[in-house]
Amino acid sequence: MLNGTVSARMGRFMVDAACQAGMDPARLIRLPDVGDTVLADEFARVSTPTALLLWEQIVLGRPAVHAGMHAVQLAPMGTFGVWDYLLTSGETLAESLRTGCGYVTVIGDPSTEKLHVTDDGRLFTVTHSTGPAEPDVVAAVEQFVLPLINRRATEGLRRPVVPVRVTFRHRPPNTLGPLTDLLGTRNIEFGAQVNSITYLAEDAHAPMPQTQPGLQDVLRSHADMTIASAKPVLDWHGTFRITLRATFHDPDLSLASVARRLALSPRTLQRRLGELGTTWRDEVEAVRVELAMDLIRDSDIPMRTIAARARFSDARALRRAVHRWHGTTPGDLRRRHEHPARPGREDGSAEPPTDPPTPDPRV
Structure with missing residues (x-):
């Protein structure tokens, strides 16, 4: 039932990020499942296509290579409710990430957002995959999820956690500085088979300082209830x-x-x-x-x-x-519509009618 939807918390976050990126508020009115009443309901679910349209607006408002990274900076601890605390409240970082990745449904679309954990005793790796969309949107989502996980790891351990390796499926951006600063490493590979972030075992199995006995059980029960009570909004x-x-x-x-x-x-x-x-x-x-x-x-x-x-x-x-x-x-x-002047055209005018033709795909 939840395939094709994301949580209301994710919807609220996406709306805020899109508006900060310059999305016209009038456009939000035309998206039926991100109204104030919907987003105030903890059990409401927003359609994934709506979330992708919001991602498109974020990418349009930000340079594509920075859109996902900028979104991470807008997501402090607690933004995503119980999912954030599942990621940070286990006995170790590895246990916390394993639990949080197993509950991706509580925040994201279980049919498209996949998180998987592997642990060989020396290296601990989280892999991520997302669904189809415009290439720049896919790149933004990929550069949002893994840095977000790294941010939660740092917040959970209350100290910087530097991954030993990060891989992305998309092509490299023109500038790597913002991404290396955000992740704390230059060991980043692009055009890889999978999106992944890898930690040394000494970091992954380090004890979480705020661990409380039984807290993860309470959080899992709350996450299970949230999933069971969730309701998609759109007809x-x-x-x-x-x-x-x-x-x-x-x-x-x-x-x-x-x-x-x-x-x-x-x-x-x-x-x-x-x-x-x-x-x-x-x-x-x-x-x-x-x-x-x-x-x-x-x-x-x-x-x-x-x-x-x-x-x-x-x-x-x-x-x-x-x-x-x-x-x-x-x-x-x-x-x-009173847009500001566009790059290269001080008067904001449209391009001349000499554009090369684009083939018309069959519909």
Whole structure:
């Protein structure tokens, strides 16, 4: 039941981080499962597609290589409730991390966020994997999770804990300084098979100074209750619409691929859409319009990039569509929305209509 969702605590954190990165508050109104009432409910669950849309806003507002690291700095101890304390209250760091990684469901999406622990008596390693998304979003999530675990390790032991090795699947950023400063090591590998953080046994098996007998049992019971009482917020159509938008960048986007993500057969998905008086083509067009307009109004990215993300053949096709929808140009819409001047264009104008065409993926 909890697959495809994250906790309300994670939702609150993502909303705050996205707003600090410059997300237009008006956009939050269009996300139905991150309203104040929802986020105030400890047992509510926010859809993973909504969380990914918030990550996109964080990446848009921050340099992509720094988005995840900046998010870690916004997450002091206690931000994620019982999960934070599971990570820091065992007899040793190894026991704490093993328990916290086993309870990733209490905070994240159990179908996409995977944490695994290995301990050979000499080295203690936590590996992490996440689900599909835009490459810059995946990189941001990867550079959030492992540094967050390292921050909790340091907070739990009440002293700096320096990993002996960290690996990431994504490509290296242009600058490594912020990441090495955050992790305390230069032994970082990119383009690896897995995301991982490794500690020496002497750190992993060091006693946690705030350990109290029986506390982990109490915390696990609370985590179990939280999971058992959790309730996703969105109805079926809301989940479908956000899932469609979150997968809009996939080259193989199709009714069948979205049905697979929703654990439905293509025929069942068609039938449910028909029951709502809509069709796959109508839904794709609605998301195309919504995505294009959001990116035009709320970002500084070039028109050719917006066209590709919204599945137009090229920027000229996007401009024609905007004129058909609103009787104006993308540049005029941006100026009306009072964006600050964009890099390279002091007047904030859109790019000239000479962008190279982008192939139109089949939908």
